[in-house]
Amino acid sequence: MTFEWKLVVDAADPHAQVEFWAAALGYEIEDNSALIERLLGFGAVSVDETVERWGRRAFSDLVAVRHPDDAVDEQTGAGLGRRILFQRVPEPKGGKNRLHIDIHAGGERRDAEAERLVGLGASVTRFVQTPGGQWLLMADPEGNEFCLQ
Incomplete structure (x- = not known):
């Protein structure tokens, strides 16, 4: 079902x-x-x-x-x-998200997409690089984290 x-x-x-x-x-x-x-x-x-x-x-x-x-x-x-x-909701966001959205732009488009998202009100939190891949950790205008790959 x-x-x-x-x-x-x-x-x-x-x-x-x-x-x-x-x-x-x-x-x-x-x-x-x-x-x-x-x-x-x-x-x-x-x-x-x-x-x-x-x-x-x-x-x-x-x-x-x-x-x-x-x-x-x-x-x-x-x-x-x-x-x-x-x-x-009346209360502010508190702490790290336990669930988030990943946006898959593709490595060749990631920087341009990050710039577009920042223009919409997002912020870049940090660049993450692991043996399994790399992405940007970003936050929407209310601070909800999401990843841009």
Whole structure:
């Protein structure tokens, strides 16, 4: 048996995080506006739980990116494949990530890709070289570590 899944990342600013990761991975920001409008109409959510972003209504405290080639649930706007959901939490990030994303740019493109990611708000933490390979340890705008290979 297999299951659909998504990676959920806690964030101080989920909208800024989703913009960074959409640009970093070439993913699309999910459009949940049709679902939100239905929920507003039913009174299930209030306008205070939403924001205007990207020319449409979005949830205030959570938003996701999805792979552009994966299917989408037309009723909710949620991706049905590879996706990352960012949810607002009150506490700051503490300590090293126990789970992280590896971006595989390829050795010949790694430096240019690192420069692009830094331009998007990432930072380079350190260069790692082991007998098994080499990569850059980087951090997204909220300090979540990821590797660029």
